Amino acid sequence: MSNRTVPNDLSAFWMPFTANRQFKKAPRMFVAAKDMYYTTADGRQVLDGTAGLWCVNAGHCRPRITEAIQSQAAELDYAPAFQMGHPKAFELANRLVDIAPEGLNHVLFTNSGSESVETALKVALAYQRVKGEGARTRLIGRERAYHGVNFGGISVGGIVTNRKMFGTLLTGVDHMPHTHNLSKNAFSKGLPQHGVELADELERIITLHDASTIAAVIVEPVAGSTGVLIPPPNYLKRLREITKKHGILLIFDEVITGYGRLGTPFGADYFGVTPDIMVTAKGLTNGVIPMGAVMVSSEIHDAFMQGPEHVIEFFHGYTYSGNPIASAAGIATLETYKEEGLLTRGAELAPYWEEALHSLKGERHVIDIRNIGLVGAIELEPIAGSPTKRAFSAFVQAYEKGVLIRTTGDIIALSPPLIVEKSHIDTIVETIRGILKTLE
Numbered sequence: 001m002s003n004r005t006v007p008n009d010l011s012a013f014w015m016p017f018t019a020n021r022q023f024k025k026a027p028r029m030f031v032a033a034k035d036m037y038y039t040t041a042d043g044r045q046v047l048d049g050t051a052g053l054w055c056v057n058a059g060h061c062r063p064r065i066t067e068a069i070q071s072q073a074a075e076l077d078y079a080p081a082f083q084m085g086h087p088k089a090f091e092l093a094n095r096l097v098d099i100a101p102e103g104l105n106h107v108l109f110t111n112s113g114s115e116s117v118e119t120a121l122k123v124a125l126a127y128q129r130v131k132g133e134g135a136r137t138r139l140i141g142r143e144r145a146y147h148g149v150n151f152g153g154i155s156v157g158g159i160v161t162n163r164k165m166f167g168t169l170l171t172g173v174d175h176m177p178h179t180h181n182l183s184k185n186a187f188s189k190g191l192p193q194h195g196v197e198l199a200d201e202l203e204r205i206i207t208l209h210d211a212s213t214i215a216a217v218i219v220e221p222v223a224g225s226t227g228v229l230i231p232p233p234n235y236l237k238r239l240r241e242i243t244k245k246h247g248i249l250l251i252f253d254e255v256i257t258g259y260g261r262l263g264t265p266f267g268a269d270y271f272g273v274t275p276d277i278m279v280t281a282k283g284l285t286n287g288v289i290p291m292g293a294v295m296v297s298s299e300i301h302d303a304f305m306q307g308p309e310h311v312i313e314f315f316h317g318y319t320y321s322g323n324p325i326a327s328a329a330g331i332a333t334l335e336t337y338k339e340e341g342l343l344t345r346g347a348e349l350a351p352y353w354e355e356a357l358h359s360l361k362g363e364r365h366v367i368d369i370r371n372i373g374l375v376g377a378i379e380l381e382p383i384a385g386s387p388t389k390r391a392f393s394a395f396v397q398a399y400e401k402g403v404l405i406r407t408t409g410d411i412i413a414l415s416p417p418l419i420v421e422k423s424h425i426d427t428i429v430e431t432i433r434g435i436l437k438t439l440e
């Protein structure tokens with residue numbers, strides 16, 4: 001059976017976040033990929049407007065990454081992650097510290113964004129205890145936040161469909177309001193002007209519970225999965241000031257904004273705000289091998305390094321933390337980003353991207369357009385009584401016309417690989433324009 005043969009029976013695989021019965025009647029399948037394009041099972045080329053799932057930042061099937069994986073797999077396939085080491089994980093950690101915001105000097109490895117979120121929350125809680133502030137157990141997230149699908153992540157996350165089926169979740173969690181204000185900020189280019197005062201909601205929550213009970217605040221610098229919700233200027237700075245003042249840790253979930261998406265290495269760099277803990281995954285290995293990395297400040301790390309030397313400092317980790325093949329993929333990915341200037345390429349292309357996206361203003365159904373770095377969103381008016389249907393129909397049509405877009409609710413989200421050229425941007429935008437003209 002070739003890599004490209006599609007099985008006749010598709011019933012066994014219960015696909016994630018997918019309408020399985022609908023999908024299996026009319027499956028959409030990719031069998032190959034190269035640079036900016038996927039190849040479908042029926043042999044068509046599809047331009048990748050979403051970097052896979054916001055992760056393939058250097059484009060597809062890059063030889064350096066493929067070769068690094070192959071040679072590592074042939075040399076050292078696996079090493080125990082606990083009480084044993086191998087060079088590649090240490091090398092990758094060093095390279096991450098080199099590109100991370102100053103002060104984030106230590107790295108814990110995971111296998112996904114969701115695991116990175118859980119790891120960050122657990123580091124935060126444990127740190128408060130280690131510091132002698134064990135009463136700080138509350139966590140604060142935000143409405144419309146996506147922090148993966150594990151219990152900590154859905155507890156601090158703010159998406160009702162991801163929460164409502166799963167019981168009481170973590171207790172002791174509060175949510176700040178999200179920053180998306182359609183009536184005041186529609187069609188903003190880059191950062192929206194209104195809403196910095198929403199950061200002060202954090203003060204209100206702190207007053208309600210007392211700072212001495214709060215361990216950490218977690219936010220995505222730009223909320224991606226719920227439709228590219230961009231904060232107003234100084235909003236994140238204000239969160240940083242408030243958290244610092246009250247001894248609360250600030251966690252940035254940079255699973256999407258990390259590794260060049262905003263035209264800077266990390267969202268922290270874009271906004272000039274350094275968190276205490278930074279959660280990453282996706283672009284770390286160009287999406288090729290599951291891996292995440294949580295970067296923490298020296299202050300946090302060093303607090304754990306105080307007890308007797310033979311005692312394990314932090315009871316947490318995964319069989320595959322810092323897996324050799326994933327580490328090799330991560331190193332090759334960071335080398336590719338460096339050599340091709342991809343961590344900052346988004347800044348050069350952002351003005352073109354912005355103008356191209358905003359040229360869709362005035363097309364039918366479009367009620368907002370948002371952009372930052374090489375991310376964008378086009379929000380459509382929902383069909384009354386059938387939310388999500390209009391954007392999903394645009395997604396299916398775009399796939400048929402040869403462009404991969406992503407939808408969340410009635411929002412089209414775009415995040416092409418950072419190797420995108422202007423001509424690709426034109427194709428993405430003109431394909432969407434054509435679809436909007438005929439969309440129900």
Ligand code: PMP
Pocket residue numbers: 111112113114115117146147148149220224225253254255256281282
């Ligand atoms: N956090 C954020 C901000 C994300 O966007 C995502 C994935 N879209 C995750 C966490 C979860 O990552 P994963 O799917 O790798 O578990």
